[in-house]
Amino acid sequence: MRFSTIFFDLDDTLYPPSTGLWPILKQRMSDYMQLHMGIPAEEIGGLREKYFREYGTTLRGLQANHQIDVVDYLTYVHDVPLQDYLTPDPLQRQVIASLGTRNLIFTNADGAHARRVLAALDLEGLFEDIVDVNAMDPYCKPMPEAFALAMRTAGESDPSRCVMIDDLPHTTHAARQLGMYGLLYGRSEPQPDADAVFSDWRILPGLLG
Numbered sequence: 001m002r003f004s005t006i007f008f009d010l011d012d013t014l015y016p017p018s019t020g021l022w023p024i025l026k027q028r029m030s031d032y033m034q035l036h037m038g039i040p041a042e043e044i045g046g047l048r049e050k051y052f053r054e055y056g057t058t059l060r061g062l063q064a065n066h067q068i069d070v071v072d073y074l075t076y077v078h079d080v081p082l083q084d085y086l087t088p089d090p091l092q093r094q095v096i097a098s099l100g101t102r103n104l105i106f107t108n109a110d111g112a113h114a115r116r117v118l119a120a121l122d123l124e125g126l127f128e129d130i131v132d133v134n135a136m137d138p139y140c141k142p143m144p145e146a147f148a149l150a151m152r153t154a155g156e157s158d159p160s161r162c163v164m165i166d167d168l169p170h171t172t173h174a175a176r177q178l179g180m181y182g183l184l185y186g187r188s189e190p191q192p193d194a195d196a197v198f199s200d201w202r203i204l205p206g207l208l209g
Contacts, residue, residue, distance in 0.1 A: 003101060003181065003208055005156045009166040010107035010114050013185045014121055021085040028077045029058050037066060056140040057108050059133065078113040088122035095201045096126050105130040106150050108140045129153055142174030163208065169193035183207060
């Protein structure tokens with residue numbers, strides 16, 4: 001295999017969007033902004049869209065424009081009973097375990113949430129490290145600085161040896177701009193911002209080959 005390192009996104013990538021977990025997390029972001037920061041409900045949707053476009057995540061936008069307790073925010077947003085949404089897929093675990101690559105989680109969530117998701121999906125022990133939003137501070141995906149930090153964490157100097165698997169086209173686009181191989185999860189039709197798409201973990205080894 002020509003790749004040595006794979007960066008895996010977490011939410012809506014290691015589990016399918018059909019679980020319904022990500023909409024719950026997004027709603028909790030909005031709830032926090034209203035209940036804990038006093039932002040009017042009618043302004044939240046527009047603010048979140050603006051911050052996502054300008055800063056990469058709602059959190060980074062809140063940090064830049066408001067007073068916010070980051071730990072309190074992340075704890076609140078991720079306080080969800082994951083077992084109600086996530087179910088382990090033995091085939092997924094088998095495929096990832098067979099890849100023979102250095103695997104890392106690369107997520108705009110925090111490490112505590114990532115570890116809980118991996119436990120709920122029975123994917124523990126398959127990833128060497130977690131590059132989370134705290135490790136990337138003040139950056140986040142899809143910023144080049146975040147990718148550079150992830151590569152340093154992986155001990156990887158050659159982006160052409162790296163793969164980024166994500167559910168967002170702007171992330172796979174950024175990865176490709178840096179010389180990585182971008183795989184877009186959860187799509188069936190080819191996308192201009194990714195080298196390939198997939199939604200069935202069984203075809204991943206073939207895409208990497």
